[in-house]
Each structure stands twice: as C-alpha cells, then as structure tokens.
Amino acid sequence: MNNKISFCRSGIFRVLLKAVERQYPGTLNKIDLPDVIFENPMRLIPLPEISRYFNKLAEKTEDKLFIVHCGPHISLHDCNHLNYLIASSNDLFTAIMRFNAVLSTFQSNSEAFMIRSGSINKWRYNDISFRDKDRLFDGIIAMWFFIQLLRTFHGKEYLPRRILLPGNQIGKDGEVENFIGCSIDWNQKETQVWFTYDELVKRKSYVQQQLFGSKLDHQEILSYIDMPLSNDFLRCIYEVINYSKDFGFPKLENVAKLINLSPQQLQRRLKKEHLSFTELVNHQLLCNQAPRLLSKYSISEVSRMLGYQSEQSFTKAFRRMHKLTPRQYINELIERW
Template sequence: MDTAFIRSSYIAAVFRGVKAHYGIGLNDLSIPAALFEEQMALIPFSEASKWFTQLEVLTGEADYMVKIQQYLDISTLEIPGNWFLSAPDLAMCFRRINIGICSFHSGASYYALQSGNILKWCYNNPYAKDRARSHDSLRVAITLFNAIKHFAGTHYTLKKLRLSGPPIKQKETEAIFGCPVSWNAPQTELWIRIDDLLRPSPMDYFSSDTLTTSVSLAQFESYLNMPQPSDLPKVLYQMINYARYYDLPTLLSVANLFGVSRQQLQRRLQKVGFSFTYLSGYILCNQAIKYMQEGKDFAEIAQRLGYANAHSFSRSFTRFRKQTPTQYMSKISRLNKKPL
C-alpha cells in the first residue's frame, strides 16, 4: 500500500496544454475541476499515470507530450519569487530543483551523476509503470530541458537523452532535444556539458521582483505535508482526502484507489489503530476548517467534501468537534479579535 503522490500544480501544465492543443478538458477524463483549483492538492501517482495513458487514447497521438512542450515549464509552479528559476546560474537552479521538487512529488528522485565532462541530470520514478512510464519520463525530460533553456537559450541542445518506458515517435522526440534519444532506460537522464552549469540567469528572471520569497505560514505548511510512500498513516490520510473530491469517501472507494479489497484496507487500518469512520470524519473536519478560514460558506464546503447538503455536513462536523460549524467559526472569530 505504499503510495506516491504528486501535486496538482505539478501536472496541471499537461492538462492546460492538452486543452489548448487538442480541446480535451478535465471533464473528458472525469476529473473534478476542484482538484486542480486547489493547486497544492495531492494526487496518488497511480491516478496521474492512468490519466497520462488515457490522454494518449483521447488525443490519438502517442507523442502528445511533445506537441504541448511549451506548456511543460517549471515556472508554472506556485513558488514564491519563482524560486527555481530565479537562481543566479544554471548550477543553482539545478540544485534547487533537485532539492525542492520533493515538495511536489514523493517517491521520485532528482539527482546528478558526473561522467568526465558530462553531467547527467537524472529522474527516477519507480511508481510510473508500463505506457505511463514513457509519458511521465518525457514530461519530466521536457520540463527540465525547458529549465535549462531559461539559462542556456532556446537553441540549446543536449548531448544525449535517455528515457524510460517504450519508445514514442523517435524522430519527433529527437527533434525537440537536438540529440540522440534512447528508450527503456532504468531512469530518465539528460546529458549536459559541465561547463554549461555556469550559464548565468537572464535579467528578466533574476530581478528584484523574482527574488521576493516570503510565504505565509499556511502556504509553508502546505509544502511540508508530502507523505513518504511507506508512511502508512499519512498515506491513508491523503488518500481519503483525495477520495472526497469525487464523493463522500467510503471504505470501498478508498480501497479501490489503493487497488486492494475492502477487507485488506480494513486490516491495514486496524493495524495502525484507526477505524475508517473515525479517520475519514477527522480528515473531512480538518479540511472543512481550512475552507472556513478561507471564507467559504457551509453549502460550498459540504459540496467540496462530498456531503449531500449543508445539513449533512453540519451533523457530521458536530459529531466530531462537539460543536456546530457556526459555533466553531464564532469561537475562531473571537480568538482572532483578541489583542496580542
């Protein structure tokens, strides 16, 4: 039941590109719009893999990632001050991405391997399987390549590229990177010259505006809530939280997301000392409080959490918090008005 997660903001560029190029939207994949309205939402990578494979069918083109390459840019991530690209040179950008991307994608690793005067920018994701492995490898390779070109220029070419998964349109793929491309590699590798790491940042990315990096406490906390795949309690929490985008979470719906039976999930919950009813209620209450603090009314909160109506939401919230949502918000308002 170990599960990797990826943030909606990290794959949103794929769906923006597909919508613009092919006219295919979230509805065509039965994806709730609310999932991508919340840019830090955590999505099981198994779900993202399924969507990548479905997009090949819906677009009718195996190389759809190639066709939307201009959208696959790390600058679209919600990072204060465009932190990844506001580095003084490519070397610093390289390090920032390798370190910081773990806040957007768990279970995968980004790192460097040196061979003589060549640096291999590596991406390894053991949770990408079968055909989705090709699409995911190509997605990340294009994203990293676009980051390199922010420093090295639009005409930059790699020395070599190794991609995971079965081959996709060899000629078209090589045309993007300007180098030989091999497939079915154990991991994604972009081969660049060591000297190219010293490429300085262009002025429009290294300015006083882009260096603003202050974040709110709530935003900072959102970067830290990425569970490791083997951390079962946190994985359970996030899987239930993901399930509520589709409807009120049930033992069966969450078991299906894990690819296990209801009985297997029940045993895992018992192993860590939880009941599904308690855990799902606790999670939904916490999310409700977050929405309340954002100013959403109770009807909208009920809809976003999968409840049939505001009354059902209020009844559930009262059962777990021992006070109604109105009473809870009134208490919070009084605390916020107290002088420091």
C-alpha cells in the same frame, strides 16, 4: 503486497495539463478533474490517479505521443512557487541544485542528481513508484521540465546533447528523436539528459533575472516539505481521503481503488492500526477540513465541498464530533475575533 502509497502535487500536474491544453485546445473539458483540486498547488494526488489520467489524455487527444508533443509548451511560470525556487537562480548550476533538491517534495519517491563524465554533465532522474509505460511517461515529463530549465538560461531553441529514457521506444523509428532534436537511447534504467560542462557555467542576464515569480512565505515553504512518506500508511490514507472528497463523500470502495487495494485489504490494514475507515474520514472531514472551511464559506458551501449529500447530514455529523453545530462553531469564532 506493496503497501507503499505515493503522491504528486496538483501544482506540478497542472503544469502538464496546461501544456496539453496549449497543444490540444479543449482537451481538459473532456476529463473529469474538479477545478477545486488545483486551488491549492500543494494538494496531493495519488500516483495511480496520475496514471489513469495519462491514459485519459492519450484517449482524448487521440495522440499516443501527446506526452512528447506537449513538452515544448511546459512552462515553469505555470507553477509560480517552483519558478521562484528554481528559475530565479543567478546561474544554471545553482538552479539545477535547487531543482534536484525540491523534486522529491513535489512527487513521492522521485530523485534527481547530476554527475560529470569528462566534458559531459549527466542529469539523472528516477521514480520507483511508476511501472512500465507510466514510468516512461513520467521520465519524459521530467525530461521536458529539465530541458525547459536549461532553456531558461540558454534560450528557447536550446537542445541537449543526448537523452536516455526508461522504456520501450514509442512512435516510429526516429520520430521522437526528430521532434525533440537530439538522439535518444531507449530501454534505460533511468531518465538522463546530457549537456556539456561549458553549458553549465551560464549566468542569467539582468532581464532574465526579472522574470521569476513571487517569494514564498514560511508557511508555504513548510507545505512544500510536508510530503507523506510512502510507508506511513495512515498518513497516506488520510491524504487519499482528502483527494477523494472532491469527487463526492469518500467511500471505502473508492479510496481502496485509488491505492490499488480491495476494500477488504484496506479494512484489514486499518484494523491493524486500531482505526476504522469511518474514523479516518471523520477526522479528515470534520476535524481537519471543516473548521478551516467554516471560517471562509457558508455552511451549505462547506457541506457540498466535503461531499455531504445535504447541509443537514453535515450538521448532524459535525455536532456528533464537536458537541456543537456548525452555526454555534461559527458564532464562537466571531466572539473570539
């Protein structure tokens, strides 16, 4: 059994969803994805959920090639922090180096690097977390992100020289190639985007340099690098519980399903770590989330945000954990201020 758990940051997934909405207006209203997930672009979404939403988007758009057709609408500006870290670079080489460096902080197990072969630069990308069609879809998304990065320097009509994709051909013969505007090699080991060395040594104009987003503070930078290792089981479950709460109070069956385990398998894994599922839920909701939220929202709002059925049930659980009620906790905060 593969116990590794991988994540994608909500901010990156939001870039794709915005591109889908531009291509297929009204689509996002048809999928059950709470807005609260995107309030913090650093929120972690389990990759099996990303795969599930791939399928839902294909169904709701009624387009099996939606992942190709929405690509031109992908914009780095939809992820302000990513836009600043990468697209603010004065030259393309630096932008690519930054893009490659931060990619793994946005999606677990993803890796990207560039090699030179004669006069051709080959940008190479792979993520071992995905399989089959989902791996192809992930590769196409990465391809579009990189093409949009190239277009930041070379203009919106820029086309790469060649593309390699990890999966069976989708669409009719030549359909995807004609849409993107260059040749594609299918069934490859990884995603690659080829462009010439002359295209690499490209600097931005003064006007282009004014287009990047706002700077990051130190806390935001730390949140970028705080990506759980896939083999850190407890930390990963902790983050899956945090994601699950936005769909209701986290239940063993739901969390197990999100990571492709049975409830019994998850319980056995936690038992080996000398922890119960209930303990992890209480730590995430009552120790990690609740104190932070109570400084900003009312008790009833916090109870709802954490998935409790009522304010009374939240108050009871909070008091059992902290030996004081949420109201008493808030009063203590006020006294400290």
